[in-house]
Amino acid sequence: NMPIIKDLIVDMDAVHWKKIQRVTPWLIGKEPVPEREYIVSRESMIDVTQSMACIQCGACVSDCLSMEVDPLFVGPAALAKTYRFVGDPRDAAHEQRLKDLSEDKHGIYDCTHCFKCIEACPKGVAPMNQIMRLRRIAGNDFHIKDRNNGERHEMAFVNNIEKNGILHEADLLPDSYGGKFHPRAVPELIASLPIVVTALLRRKMTPGKALLHPHKAPDGVKRIFEIVEGREERTEFNLYISGTDADNAPNAEVAEAIEATEPAAVAPDGTEGSSA
Known part of the structure; x- marks a missing residue:
């Protein structure tokens, strides 16, 4: 995704640093400016330590599949840098930064969750995770x-998962525009007709299931949503600090709800048994 100068040398100025400059990569201080330094608690800065670990090597930019398709995409490195300031309580431009990158069609919603940047990053910054955090805060x-x-x-x-338990793709496009019969959804549905016809011909879906399917999410899925949405504060996991997945394991209540959604193992004789 960056022009090659010679051998393994790429032109980082043309892509990487240009995109970093795009996101205003410095702190915009709050007013009034203190006489000495800004004082913040250690706890309030923990969440940005992951994005602060970036060494600007450009590995994520080189591997990003979204940038390969859309060279104008702001990119994983620049968006991870954005979270470094959006997550900083001293910054005064959280909303402006988020609105700018939400309205930009090459901004935070241009990421396709390919995980390439996470695999490429040598410092565990996980740029895609920072992009998802930006989305959550913006929305x-x-x-x-x-x-x-x-x-x-x-x-x-x-909402699709909450209603169905699994992703029902026939609902996804119209629901993104307000529902099947919403005026904003009609042009999008018409534009997607070739894809719909192909799906019908390949029997990936039927007209009945697309239009009249029942919404039957398992009780376990409903319970997970109830638990997560019932929390007073959103939990942001930062594996860069804890170091292991085990430290962020779900609590017993969530684990029980997840287990309830998993099908029971079936023994060779047809009886249900433990999955262990």
Whole structure:
């Protein structure tokens, strides 16, 4: 994704640093400016330590599949840098930064969750995770409804799983625009007709299931949503600090709900048994 100068040397100025400059990579201080330094608690800075670990090597930019398809995508390194300031309590421009990158069609909603940047990063910054955090803060905390429909599309995924237990793709596109019969959804549905016809011909879906399927999410899935949405504060996991997945294991209540969604193992004689 970066022009090759010679051998393994690439032109980072042309892509990487240009995109870093795009996101205003410095702290915009709050007013009034203190006479000495800004004082913040250690706890309030823990969440940005992961993005602060970036060494600007550009590995994530080189591997990003979204940038390969859309060279104008702001990119994983620049967006991880953005979270370094959006997560910093001393910064005064959280909403402005998020609105800018939400409205930009090459911004935070241009990421396709390919995980390539996470695999490429030598410092465990996990740029994709920082992008997802930016999305959550933009949508849940600042309620930014972007013109690119990114926030609505993301919520359509969540609501789809909550209603069905699994992703029902026939509902995803119309739900992203307000529902099957919403005026904003009609042009999008018409534009997607070739894809729909192909899916019908390949029997990936039927007209009945696409239009009239029942919404039957398992009780375990419903319980997971109840537990997560019932929390007073959103939990942000930062594996860079804890170091292991075990430290962020779900609590017993969530684990029980997850287990309830898993099908029981079936023995050779047809009887249900333990999955162990």
